Amino acid sequence: MEVIRRSSVxxxxxxxxxxxxxxxxxxxxxxxxxxxxxIHSRLNIYGLGSSKTQVDSTLCEVSxxxxxxxxxxxxxxxxxxxNVARQLNISVAMETTVSDAFVAVATxxxxxDNSRFFMTHIICITWGKVVxxxxxxxxxAVDCVRQNQPATVQxxxxxxxxxxxxxxxxxxxxxxxxxxxKKCVVxxxxxxxxxxLSPVAESCKHFLSTLYIYIMKEP
Numbered sequence: 651m652e653v654i655r656r657s658s659v660x661x662x663x664x665x666x667x668x669x670x671x672x673x674x675x676x677x678x679x680x681x682x683x684x685x686x687x688x689i690h691s692r693l694n695i696y697g698l699g700s701s702k703t704q705v706d707s708t709l710c711e712v713s714x715x716x717x718x719x720x721x722x723x724x725x726x727x728x729x730x731x732x733n734v735a736r737q738l739n740i741s742v743a744m745e746t747t748v749s750d751a752f753v754a755v756a757t758x759x760x761x762x763d764n765s766r767f768f769m770t771h772i773i774c775i776t777w778g779k780v781v782x783x784x785x786x787x788x789x790x791a792v793d794c795v796r797q798n799q800p801a802t803v804q805x806x807x808x809x810x811x812x813x814x815x816x817x818x819x820x821x822x823x824x825x826x827x828x829x830x831x832k833k834c835v836v837x838x839x840x841x842x843x844x845x846x847l848s849p850v851a852e853s854c855k856h857f858l859s860t861l862y863i864y865i866m867k868e869p
Contacts, residue, residue: 692788
């Protein structure tokens with residue numbers, strides 16, 4: 651009987667660990683922490699500096715992968731992820747304008763291929779699109795700091811967190827959280843193939859120009 655009891659307790663513990671998935675609150679908090687780290691990296695690249703943010707130890711590897719994938723995506727389409735504010739024709743002095751612009755871009759990134767033409771909001775999520783969203787956040791943050799609006803950077807982080815809560819949290823939860831992104835890493839000695847980020851880079855080259863209509867339209 652003692653063996654059976656211990657077996658039941660052990661099995662219950664295994665199932666509890668197996669069934670555990672991050673809460674929406676945890677996912678949003680992690681998303682914002684990753685965003686701060688991504689922005690810090692981009693500011694350092696452009697010599698703009700910022701105080702180093704500390705991601706949780708469980709997110710260190712995730713952040714490294716996200717930054718690596720972001721580097722690759724930005725190298726594929728550098729013109730897309732630079733001078734974002736100018737491409738959108740917005741002023742970064744207004745926090746609400748920056749927030750609205752970022753959410754509009756993020757919404758378009760995750761729209762199904764033809765949903766934008768029907769003015770619908772069909773969400774199509776891939777890790778490539780997630781990386782693209784972070785790349786836009788980083789580029790927009792660089793614009794804010796360059797134009798002496800460093801406080802607006804937090805607005806971008808908060809806007810990304812809200813977008814994740816409203817649109818991406820269920821998808822992330824199904825994959826067990828952010829650690830799933832590590833599966834996207836390609837071994838360095840692998841045979842060169844068409845990169846999995848290529849379709850994202852190709853489609854994203856159009857969204858900034860088309861989004862101007864959505865952002866600047868009258869309410």
